[in-house]
Structures are given as C-alpha cells and as structure tokens.
Amino acid sequence: MKRVYVNEKWCLGCHLCEYYCAFAGTNETDMARALKATIKINPKIKIEEKDGVSFAVSCRHCKEPLCVKGCITGALTISADGVITINHDRCVSCFTCILSCPYGAVSPSEDGAVQKCELCVKTAKGQPACVSGCPNGAIVFEERG
C-alpha cells in the first residue's frame, strides 16, 4: 500500500506539514479562515527537532498495529487496504493506543477521542495534505517494499 514516508535529509523544520494537516482536518477551503482563530493547532503529524535535525512523525500504518490490537473498544481498525482509522464515536480516550504506539503517533484530540494520521482518506484531498504541503519533498506518499 501507499504510505507516508519521511526523509529527514530534506526536512527543513518549517512545520508547514503540521499546518496543512490541521487545515485538512477542517472543512474549510481557505487555510486562513480555517486556522485564523486557532492559537495552537493540534495536527496529526508532528515535527521533532533538535540541533538542526528535524523530521515529521505520523502514523506508520503498521502491518501489525499495536494500537489496533490493543484498542479496548474496537474504535481503531485497519481496513482491508491497510489504512488504520479511528472511529471517534467509539473511542473513550483510555489512551491504550498512546501507550502502545512505538512511534508516538497517536495523540489526544479535542473531541474527547484520540487522533492519528488517516492518510487523509476522510478529507478527500486526494493525497495526504502533509505530502502536498511539504515544500522540499521530505514527506512522500508512495509504495515501498
């Protein structure tokens, strides 16, 4: 399946992926209108940076997803084509997935559930917004072995 891959060699630490991600999560068509009132965004992809090294981390869509296997409610599921999504209605915010994810890619959301990258399958943006928003090709969406 196509996954989001990150190459830190090209990450500029500009954080734009986070903003495009947060924007994709809204239903707005204009980023300024979507995020103007937001003091601090809560994206599903997050930059880690230190001493000139930076890279974006989002859900790896593991083949053996510990978050899905550990989910106590069945809110996290893996689809036939390998995309791991969260059903916000079913999530009770027990954070077992946060406890389980070896990448730290699951985080609390504002609506009382947890959130994670769903490859923009619910946002109808065609490809993940972080990928199209990355100015330097550091985040790509492709098939790899």
Next chain:
Amino acid sequence: MAINFLYPDYEVARNCDRCIVCRACERQCANEVHEYVDTLNKMVCDDAKCVNCHRCVSLCPTRALKIVKSGNTYKENMNWSGKTINEVYRQAGSGGVLLSSMGNPEEYPIYFDKILLNASQVTNPSIDPLREPMETTVFLGAKPHNIERGEDGRIKNNLPPQLKLSMPVMFSAMSYGSISYNAHESLARAAEELGILYNTGEGGLHEDFYRYGKNTVVQVASGRFGVHPQYLNSGAAVEIKMGQGAKPGIGGHLPGAKIVGDISRTRMIPEGSDAISPAPHHDIYSIEDLRQLVYSLKEATDYKKPVIVKIAAVHNVAAIASGIARSGADIISIDGFRGGTGAAPTRIRDNVGIPIELALASVDSRLREEGIRDDVSIIVGGSIRSSADIVRAVALGADCVYVATSALLALGCHLCRSCHAGKCNWGIATQSPELVKRLNPDIGYKRLVNLMTAWQHEIKEMMGGMGINSIESLKGNRLMLRGVGLNEKELSILGIKHAGE
C-alpha cells in the same frame, strides 16, 4: 550608534487577517527578518534585514505576505538617483568596495529585445514540429576544412573531437563553492537527462559527480583549483576560463570561511585558506601562451576532448576571438556583460564589458571574413532569458548558448542578488548545511529538465514558423532577424536589416 543614513529598501507587508502565525516565515528566513512575539501572539518584522528573496512569500501557506518596495524617497533628482545616493552613504560608512551578485541590472540596451524573428507566409511553407521532424541536435567543435582520403581511397575520419548536445544549450560555469552541492547535483542530473552539458566552474569536481562526466565541462581557470589529470579526463570537454562577463578583467575571491570540508578537498587547497583566482593567468600573456595551455590540456586528455576558451565580451572581442580560433581551441565561449556571478565589485559588474548580442555578431562576422569560422564553434552566454533569445543568438551566429541565471531561477533563485552574503534562503548560493538542504535535487533537477524541455518545444515551434527544420539551418541565418528601434550603426554591427526593410 552613529547614523548610517540607510533606509530599508523593502518592506514586508503582512496581511494580519490572513496570517495564522505558523512561523514558517521566521523559520525560513536566514536573514532573521521575521520574529514571533509570544506576548502578542503576532509576527513582527525587521525590514532592514530583508533582501527580497521571497522565501517567506513563497512558503507562506495563507498568502499573507508580500514584499513591497520601500516608499521612502529622496528629493527628486535625475542626476542623483536614490540608488546612487545610497551607494555613497554605504561607502562613506564602510570604506569598502561595493559588492554585488548576479548580472548587471542597470539600464543598458537589451538588443535581444530589439530584434524580431521572421515567419513564413504563402511563398515558403512553415513546418509543424508536431507532425514533421525538427532537429535541435548540435555538435560543437572544430570542423575539418576538406575531405581527406587514405591510400585505399576511403574517406579518412579527420573529425576533431565534438560535443553532441540534444539542443543548443549548456549550463554555464558555476563552481562548487559559489553554489551548493545540491545545486550542482541538480545541474548534473538535469544535464544527463537532457543530453546536454553542465560546467564545473573553477571549483574542481566533487568526487560524487564524476559519474556525470559525459555531461560535464571541466574548467581550468587562473587559480587552477582542483585541476589534476583525473579531473581533466573525467569531463567531456575542458574549458579554459580567461574571463567572465560579470567581471571582465578581474579575478575571483572565495573567502576562506567558505573553504571547508568537501570544498577544500575538491579545490585541493587547505581549509580556511582564501581561494584567490588571479585576474590574468600568470602563464598567459599572448595568444601563443594560450596555445601552450590549449595544447597542454589536449596533451593531458589525449586529444580526445574539445578545448573551450571562455572570454568576457569586451571592446575588441572580435580580434581576441580571432586569436583564440588560431590558438588551437575547438570552441570559443563569449560571456556578455549581463552575465551573472556569485560576487563581483559593483562598479566592475555594472560598468565593464559589452552586450553579448553585439559581441556575438562581430565575432561571427570577423571569423567568417577571415575564413576561420569553421575552426571553432561559438557558445554565447550572459543573459539568455528564453527560447526566443536562443533562437536570436543562433541566427546571429552562435552554435550554442550558455544559461546560468535561468537555470538558477528554475532552482528557486529569486534574483535577490545577495549571493555574496552566503545566506541564500533557497539553498543555492550558500554552503550552510541547513540552507543547502532546502534545495532537494530530486525536485531541482526535474524543474531544470522541465524548463529546458519547454524551451526545446518553443525553439522547434519558432524554427518551424520560419520554415527551418534544424538548428544548423538557422545558424548565422541573420535574414531571419530584423531590428526595431536600432540605429544604422547598431544594425550594421548586428548584420541585420531594420524591420520593414
């Protein structure tokens, strides 16, 4: 602090209704123009540091930024422009030579813009390049005067070494040091994919790029940095750089601070030492001396590679070119006064040299008159801005053009002309690792390929319109050109008629 008299040239105009305080501008500005103030949750700017490179403008996800010219004015004076006054203030403050980058931006005639192309109507058919063959391949190098036959009567191959290009364009010399590793990689990969050549400049060749040798011109300049047998033999051709359009008559100086790591190794000079390229080659004071170097290089490369001699377009360029053609060089490259640079004294850049269009026309005419035009190919550079400029240059007599500024623009350069500061926000004219990584060659080379492919389409279209189906047929075909708004002298130098004639 003393008054420095200088007011910022630009202002950063931020539309606060659109700014979402993502801070991308702040993170991406190496000049530290933007700053986040958390007590206000707002971005503020220091306009004085802005070089108008548009990095922030390009990356701003909400289009909240634009850079505008500062409205500050002096009392109107046609003699003393604001720019002139500011330069006096700057030098009165610093006591130093003014430094500039990229090509001469001053208001001199641009002859290319005063030359119009022909097209076929009724009596001679135009050609549709989408339906009929259209040849853009060119070969550079000396052409034999006559056919020689062996004792068996068969034709002897007496063709000197040639460069084969898919289109009459090469990326001109930009050294590793003046531009970044990633810029070099982008140029090399694009040249390979396009079937053209790029040029190392006087910085040697990074070992990673030897694999692109077939598409590389290796340069030998007055500093001789990075020159060794393997280097000479790794390229497809060797270029002796005698001069450069942006700074005719002077040498180069890459500060020791930039001679670090790979650059030091590639140039074969110690880290931290200044890389000074002398104004002249200290072993060349005549055409005969030049011939010595040409043949030294041919000897070193087993007579398998064409030797290019590059000069700046200066007043007596035609006579100089004639001498070069007789020196044994296979190709002459002429760089016009609009040609770019990573750093040059402003006065030199803006006041020395002549336009490439005039230089080209007079060199081509002179070599024809002397019957030695076939002994050399001519490459011209110094502000080839579009496919139309290429067509004009070829019709004026060039075999090929050199492009650099256009290539840099394709890589993201916004012509802010601050290369000499070393803080290129686009990762091109810098050696600072965090800036260099901003130019991803995977993206950069593709943009170069796109640009050249587009130009090639346009060249075919323009040639087809003239009823011409190959570059060879266009070369020196000045009847395809007409001048507008040019005086008799200009027309006569260019060897073209005025529009309407």
Next chain:
Amino acid sequence: MKYVIIGNSAAGIGAIEGIRQVDKSGDITVVTNEPHHTYSRPLISYLLLGKVTEEKMKYRNDGFYAENRVNMLHAVATGIDTGKNQVILSDGNRIPYNRLLVAAGSQPFVPPFEGLDSVADKVTFMSLDDARKLDGMIAANKRVLIIGAGLIGLKCAEGISSRVAHITVLDLAPRILSSILDDDGAKAVQNHLESKGIEFKLSVNTKKFDCNTAVLESGERIDFDILVLAVGVRPNTALLNDIAKAERGIVVDEKSKTTAPDIYAAGDCTQTLDVSSGQNRIMALLPNAYMQGECAGINMAGGEKVFDRAIPMNAIGFFGLHVVTAGNYTGDVYSGGGKGDYKKLFYGDNKLNGYILIGNVEKAGIYTSLIRERTPLDSIDFALVCEKPGLMAFTKEERKIKLGGGAS
C-alpha cells in the same frame, strides 16, 4: 478443520481474527456463557458514567460473527475430553474440535468475609451483567462502599461518583492502585480522586459485614447502602486443571499452546512471560489478551506466530487525569515531569524496565517500545528520551528504518 473457542472476549475475538488470517473456511464455534454480543469489558465503568451505551460497548461490529462465519453457542463448557477431542457442555452435549482455545478469562475473587450474606445490595464489577445490576441499585441518595482500590474498584468509583451520595474505598494495601503505582504516584492519583469527593481508607482490614455496615479490624464501622467487591480476579483455569499444566494461570508457550495436545489458551486465564522482568505472571490486560488470542488463532490454523513481547502495561484515567504505566519498577530511577505531571522511569542493566506517567502521557508508547523490545539504552540518547520521548533519541539509521520503511 474444526476450531472451538471457549470465551467471547478479547482473546477469543483475537483468535477468530487470527484463524481467519490463515484459514478462511474452517468451522469456528465460540462457546460463551454470556448471552451478549462480544463487548469490551473495560467499558462497563464508562457505561455507568454514561460515556458509552451498551450498543457502543460492542467490541466488534454487529456483522462480525457472520463476516467471519462463526457459530455462536451460548453454553457453559464444563469439561474437555482430550481422548475424543470434544468439549463437554453443562447440558451434556459434546462439541468436537481439531483445535481448541481456552480463553475463559478470569472471575472476581470474593474473600469469605464474615456476614457477607447479610448484605442485600452487593455486586462484583467484572461483567456487563454486573454493571447492569449496579446500575439498578445506585441512586442519588445511596452510599457506596468499594472494597479494593485497584483498577476495577477505582474505575467503578469514577463511573458512579456523580450518581451516588458518597463513595468510600477500602483497601488492605497502604496505597491505591498498588499493582501499578509507586507510593508518590499513588498519592498523586489519590489526591485527585479525593478532590472529586471519593473517600479512601487504606491499610485497613475488613473484619466482617453486618447488613449495611462494614466492621474494620480497628473496630471502625462504616455504613453503606451498596457494596462493591473489587478485591481482585482469579484466572478461570478449572477446565484445564487436570489436563494441562497450570500454575497460577494456565501455562502456555510462545505460540499460546498449552501442554495438552491440540489445546491452546490465551488471555486472562493464562500466565505469560513478562519480558520486562523475565518472570511468568498473570497479565490480565486487554491488549495482551487480544494479541495472545490472535497468536493462538494463527497457530491453530497452521500459521506461524509467536507472542513473546508481553509486558504489563496500563492506560487508565480518572476524571480526566491520565495514568499510563508499563513494565516493572526495579532498577535506577529517573524522575521528571513538568508542572502537575508525574514521571518515573525505571532502568538498569542497559534496559528500560518500566515507567509511570501521570498527567502528560504524550508519546508514552516510545517508552513502552523500549521496554518491549529490550532496546539497549546505550544505542539511543537515553538522557534525551528520559526528558522527552521521541524518535530523536534513536540513531539516524534507526530513524531511516522507522520513518522511511527501510534504507532509502
């Protein structure tokens, strides 16, 4: 191939999904003594809290059994005939199997308190039926006494706190959540719960009950209307006691196989190797149950799978305060955590052994992974990861594998 699964909770469901990864056609029969669609046991407190409905407690969608072609049998398994490969039901019927999974779970342990029979409204807190029963008992004027300040007792307290007059929690141990927290951590959580009106009496021994009064060893008497017994749980090992090796729980290998032929076991009824301590223990935790069940299912169907990464781990929250813990608490201690947060990492022998996070639990899985994978701490920037969990602590090459899907 005939598969029989005893149990319809996480391990059983894991086994169904595991079998179906390998064998799309074999017969699967699930024997369960609960007449419900599979539901998530930990959600019973959320049901009382009103955060979920019974509908939303379903651990899998309504179509799950049909999609996986599972025969559901609501019955009680009373024995196993290993000679004939049959499960014996309480009604005398026998179900043949080629592969059997015992995922019978655990049951509440109820100590033999004197006078317990005299208590009218008492309940354990383990199943949907328990929750329904408790839901029917509670009212705004009722006082609730919970015996046991463990995970079950405290989640119960949270679930009902807004719907009853008062809650008192008793425990023999000197601290709450004694199995997953250290003293300071427990104190922090206790303070939070007390601020929500829950009263604790710790280090107390309940001597006897007298109708609506609990009498402590000290002589203190506590009046209540409803008694919740949440002392602990015991694995349901009875079915296999005489057939396969069982210690505290059923003994299984890495492939979830018992010592009896063709019989597997998974989930709360088993004991598993805790890789953080190297000891076998009962880890009655949903994630482990699912993964062990899935592992059993895959192996039952002829696939190859090992489940050898079990560690104790808990994510739990009370009134918005999140507590995440994993591993065991031995070795040197790193203490950190920002304002209002509590963080302790336990490490030794170049490995992370365990951690406790209270409040800020961001990226806790990075720590869990270090424990689970037994990552040598000298291969990462341990000082950095202590301060801030993240992939930054790993080497560039390791990150390339994690974020780039291998060398690229």
